[in-house]
Amino acid sequence: MKAAVFHAAHRPLEVTEMPTPEPGPGQVLVKVAACGLCHTDLHFIDHDTPTFKAPPLVLGHEISGTIADLGAGVTGWKEGDTVLLPAVLTCGVCAACREGRENICDHNQMFGNHVDGGFAEYVVAPAKDVYLLPREIPLEAGSIIADAITTPFHAVVRRGKVVPGDWVLVLGCGGVGSLAFGCGAIGGGGGTFGLLSVACILFFSLVPFFAFKNLSRVIGAKLVMALFLGTRPA
Numbered sequence: 001m002k003a004a005v006f007h008a009a010h011r012p013l014e015v016t017e018m019p020t021p022e023p024g025p026g027q028v029l030v031k032v033a034a035c036g037l038c039h040t041d042l043h044f045i046d047h048d049t050p051t052f053k054a055p056p057l058v059l060g061h062e063i064s065g066t067i068a069d070l071g072a073g074v075t076g077w078k079e080g081d082t083v084l085l086p087a088v089l090t091c092g093v094c095a096a097c098r099e100g101r102e103n104i105c106d107h108n109q110m111f112g113n114h115v116d117g118g119f120a121e122y123v124v125a126p127a128k129d130v131y132l133l134p135r136e137i138p139l140e141a142g143s144i145i146a147d148a149i150t151t152p153f154h155a156v157v158r159r160g161k162v163v164p165g166d167w168v169l170v171l172g173c174g175g176v177g178s179l180a181f182g183c184g185a186i187g188g189g190g191g192t193f194g195l196l197s198v199a200c201i202l203f204f205s206l207v208p209f210f211a212f213k214n215l216s217r218v219i220g221a222k223l224v225m226a227l228f229l230g231t232r233p234a
Ligand SMILES: [Zn+2]
Pocket: 038, 039, 040, 061, 087, 147, 148
């Protein structure tokens, strides 16, 4: 298969032939239809952020596609099923996972970071972590659900617990921040405000805790989303 392989920071990804992975027991092979480009990928490529698995590595963790093959023991899936893969694979058995907090799993494995990701024609994934993507959601558009939508959804709906009538402030309107507006609307927020990055820089410059050397690295990223504010009328 063809894959865009990451070899080192400050070097372009190299499109090359590599063996198509074979699904092991409990795994499925997914033919990639689309894979979003996340800022995390750009951090690896442009900003010297180290990957957990040393390169060469296939980046990409916003993956949609179709089931192409089933490993031993896999049931409930068939070739051609349209699927979405989570950005991060979880163990399912640690305390966090058993409490429904898979996002802080002790043993998580991220596509395009711990294991080869979706900038390739095929990727293998544990069958237990695969989600059926309804046919009415185009695969190309659906791929960003894996990270760019689930991240603000978690912040807005689960952590912010936005309900109708709430006012919502989004700091950092990059890709994730922008999608937080949609999630705010889903939650029924009474009003949603966004501060553009320039305003965020001014804001965070006043807060010593956020006086990082390179503020641009937090603007629009998940750290900003963690500062999501949802106020609740009395
Ligand atoms: Zn990401």
